[in-house]
Amino acid sequence: MKNIAVLTSGGDSPGMNAAIRAVVRTSIYNGLKVYGIKRGFNGLIHGDVMEMDLSSVGDIIHRGGTILRTARCEEFQTEEGLQKAINIIDVFNFDGIVVIGGDGTFKGARELCKKGITCAAVPGTIDNDLPYTDYTIGFDTAVNTVLDAINKIRDTTTSHERISIIEVMGRNSGDIALYAGLAGGAESIIVPEMYYSSDDVCKRLLQGKNRGKLHNIILVAEGAGKATELAEEIHNKINMEVRVTILGYLQRGGNPTAFDRILASRLGSKAVEVLMNGESGKAIGIRDNKIIIEPIDKALEMKKNFNVDMYELAKILSI
Numbered sequence: 295m296k297n298i299a300v301l302t303s304g305g306d307s308p309g310m311n312a313a314i315r316a317v318v319r320t321s322i323y324n325g326l327k328v329y330g331i332k333r334g335f336n337g338l339i340h341g342d343v344m345e346m347d348l349s350s351v352g353d354i355i356h357r358g359g360t361i362l363r364t365a366r367c368e369e370f371q372t373e374e375g376l377q378k379a380i381n382i383i384d385v386f387n388f389d390g391i392v393v394i395g396g397d398g399t400f401k402g403a404r405e406l407c408k409k410g411i412t413c414a415a416v417p418g419t420i421d422n423d424l425p426y427t428d429y430t431i432g433f434d435t436a437v438n439t440v441l442d443a444i445n446k447i448r449d450t451t452t453s454h455e456r457i458s459i460i461e462v463m464g465r466n467s468g469d470i471a472l473y474a475g476l477a478g479g480a481e482s483i484i485v486p487e488m489y490y491s492s493d494d495v496c497k498r499l500l501q502g503k504n505r506g507k508l509h510n511i512i513l514v515a516e517g518a519g520k521a522t523e524l525a526e527e528i529h530n531k532i533n534m535e536v537r538v539t540i541l542g543y544l545q546r547g548g549n550p551t552a553f554d555r556i557l558a559s560r561l562g563s564k565a566v567e568v569l570m571n572g573e574s575g576k577a578i579g580i581r582d583n584k585i586i587i588e589p590i591d592k593a594l595e596m597k598k599n600f601n602v603d604m605y606e607l608a609k610i611l612s613i
């Protein structure tokens with residue numbers, strides 16, 4: 295193993311820079327040459343590659359986004375695109391590639407592995423939807439961003455004695471809504487993993503109102519439905535004033551939390567170690583605070599266990 299390349303792909307997440315830094319510095323520490331591929335698989339197809347040194351990752355551990363830029367690349371999903379990528383890997387003589395991203399990125403790495411390319415995958419997505427790992431890089435920061443928004447929205451919701459519905463990201467995962475909802479004391483948390491009825495939500499709202507609650511925060515994960523539709527339904531059913539906030543892309547930015555920086559540093563560095571040990575097709579993750587290594591195939595096939603205990607706890611504590 296002499297030349298390692300690193301790319302970030304798919305939706306960016308806070309902490310990706312810390313992971314790039316860990317890959318670059320661990321590689322150089324071990325005497326390897328390391329290259330950054332720009333704009334994910336797109337850059338791989340087009341040879342958008344630069345050699346990195348210690349200072350190219352200086353002053354980035356605290357920054358959101360990704361200095362390598364990112365993209366969602368449809369061309370890479372074609373046989374032709376994949377072949378172009380393999381040609382570039384040959385031209386640059388990459389012995390191994392670290393990909394950082396979500397499940398789309400992992401699938402890309404799996405395709406490269408099938409063609410004999412040595413890859414390691416690091417989970418970087420705010421969605422926390424990769425089942426093999428307890429946490430993905432960026433999730434904790436996104437949860438804290440949502441929490442900050444809940445705190446602010448709670449102030450104005452209380453002043454006006456309204457209901458606020460906050461829609462958060464997560465694709466098909468309810469984890470951002472669950473964690474931020476529990477931490478923020480949300481009255482209802484609506485996630486794709488759990489059945490809910492608007493009648494139940496209304497019942498809880500009326501119970502709260504009757505015991506003198508001044509605010510009602512409802513968190514809706516984007517995968518569970520549209521906040522605007524729920525708002526209309528609630529208003530029609532119980533005639534209370536409802537306001538909607540869709541947090542959108544602000545959840546993807548911002549300085550990574552300490553948790554995400556540490557996670558990114560540990561996972562990025564381990565990815566290089568795994569490549570140096572001659573292993574390929576491995577996904578690096580964390581379970582019970584221990585770094586784990588799983589086959590990418592398995593990582594993609596596993597089913598995510600939604601934390602029902604936390605969900606029930608949030609319900610109990612918000613009566």
Ligand code: F6P
Binds near residue numbers: 305366516
């Ligand atoms: O996967 C991260 C994520 O932010 C999801 O939560 C969201 O559904 C999606 O990306 C948005 O994708 P895009 O950046 O392509 O609009």
